[in-house]
Amino acid sequence: MKIVLIMPRGALYRHKTGVFKKAIRYAPLTLTTLAALVPSELNANIEIIDEGISDIPELITADLVGITAITGTALRAYAIADRLRAENIPVVLGGVHPTLMPDEAAKHADAIVTGFAEESWPQLLRDFKAGQMKKIYTQSPTLSMEKLVIPRRDLLKAKGYVSIDSVQATRGCINECDFCIVPIAWGRRMYLRPVQDVIDELSKIKSRYILFVDVSPIENVKYAKDLYRAMIPLNKIWVSPATIKMADDEELLGLASRSGCRGLLIGFESVSQQTLRNMGKGFNYSDKYKVQVKKLHDHGIAIQACLVFGFESDDKTVFAKTVDFVNELSLDLPRYTVYTPFPGTPIHNKLKGENRIIETNWSFYDAQHVVFRPAQMTPEELQEGHYWAWKQSYRYDSIFKRLSGAKCLLQYMLPANLAYRFYGNKLDTYSREKMTS
Ligand code: SF4
Structure with missing residues (x-):
């Protein structure tokens, strides 16, 4: 299974056309954590795309794409999601904005993840593999912080950040x-x-x-x-x-x-x-x-x-x-x-x-x-x-x-x-x- 994880960026923070330089850009934890949460039995090939340091390719090949969005990047996330879904690539939206506006986000996704993702994202992936993905996954607030996964920093393009x-x-x-x-x-x-x-x-x-x-x-x-x-x-x-x-x-x-x-x-x-x-x-x-x-x-x-x-x-x-x-x-x-x-x-x-x-x-x-x-x-x-x-x-x-x-x-x-x-x-x-x- 190939999973692509995307973090879209607002205009000011985007690769090449933005104005936010490497000296003040640190590596976000969201995508690397989502990558680490992918269950090992899925044997997935995972790619991370942070639009702050690289372009989102015209052609994406994936079995499933996960996109994280904050409010400032929500419309960009929806546009990417709509494009991929038109190409029959299933899309999952998560992050702060889908948590705050789940009904809006759901219109642009095959599934959404609200709240944290520690238990819900692996469950979603197992359901997807079984052909039973639901429309919404919500992390229980009783989430335990013990033995959290170690983020997959190895998947990052380190030279794009002041620190990974x-x-x-x-x-x-x-x-x-x-x-x-x-x-x-x-x-x-x-x-x-x-x-x-x-x-x-x-x-x-x-x-x-x-x-x-x-x-x-x-x-x-x-x-x-x-x-x-x-x-x-x-x-x-x-x-x-x-x-x-x-x-x-x-x-x-x-x-x-x-x-x-x-x-x-x-x-x-x-x-x-x-x-x-x-x-x-x-x-x-x-x-x-x-x-x-x-x-x-x-x-x-x-x-x-x-x-x-x-x-x-x-x-x-x-x-x-x-x-x-x-x-x-x-x-x-x-x-x-x-x-x-x-x-x-x-x-x-x-x-x-x-x-x-x-x-x-x-x-x-x-x-x-x-x-x-x-x-x-x-x-x-x-x-x-x-x-x-x-x-x-x-x-x-x-x-x-x-x-x-x-x-x-x-x-x-x-x-x-x-x-x-x-x-x-x-x-x-x-x-x-x-x-x-
Ligand atoms: S609610 Fe907490 S995190 Fe938010 S601005 Fe106030 S002190 Fe900072």
Whole structure:
């Protein structure tokens, strides 16, 4: 049996025509995990296609194709699925968007997989082999995180990524920020892999550099401390997403640092406390950010800082205030996004109820495009301000000032800043036609 697994990419992130360079592209875990879950008795030949690093061939030969989609790639996924099904190749759709919009996705697939895939995907494949594939497979929320499969990294084209050594220790999040799909798609809870399982996987990875793709493993502090303590002897260097709470627990921060933490992706989201409270992220305190960032930098930890524009309380002054904040705190790698009402989120329901959603083409739901009418500016002002912030923060003088202030992980942060400079400067060159291609 031949199985082809495809990850389509949005226009900005696509091979050749996109603007997202290798220095900021890590290998996703979805396709490699799905490949590892294929039951061995099927003796399948498996091919992985990540559109971020290679084209999707005109001609695909397969017994079954699996396509994973997020909201921003849903229409692209549907177009590929429709094409393949017209050629009599059965297609399975899965991932975040089919989980959020199963009825929509089902129109373009022979079967869909919602939620995680650890038990449902192997079952689907066995049913397919027996000629009994059902229309929908849903992973039970009682999924055990013990003895998860080791992703098939050997199937990746390694040279397309800054790292293929992505690892996951936890899934899910206990928080409930109003724009976030994580609690909507997977429930407001955490799934924890046994620490020893994670250590076993890390021990088998030859590279010293590891990239955790959890959303925030430190939301369970005891688990995170146990994990970091156990990682110390491995002598790895690692980066991970985490909430800013990391800076407030001396023991946790010390263990993270001793186990090799050199970079964190942190959702600061806003410089306004009122805005943070309104979005459900009241555990971030904007007046503590400066001290927290200094603590992280003092531990040699670089910060990829996520900041969002377009909250209900944001007016036109938010862009300059945020750019100044990023410079003042020497945030190593700022990443700006636009508040986006992904389907199923509280903010989607609110804006839809107020008739303020102005764009329904999913291709624009990539968090870089305005798809709703903001409360205190026009959609155009929000879009232009967003582009302006990217360009300001990635001027050479800003890069120099921030990196010389932070002095962390420079061998990665310098090329990553240059890659984001390229990305930020090109965002406004994407026409509607290009975005929907
Ligand atoms: S803390 Fe992060 S992952 Fe958790 S709900 Fe908020 S934005 Fe989502």
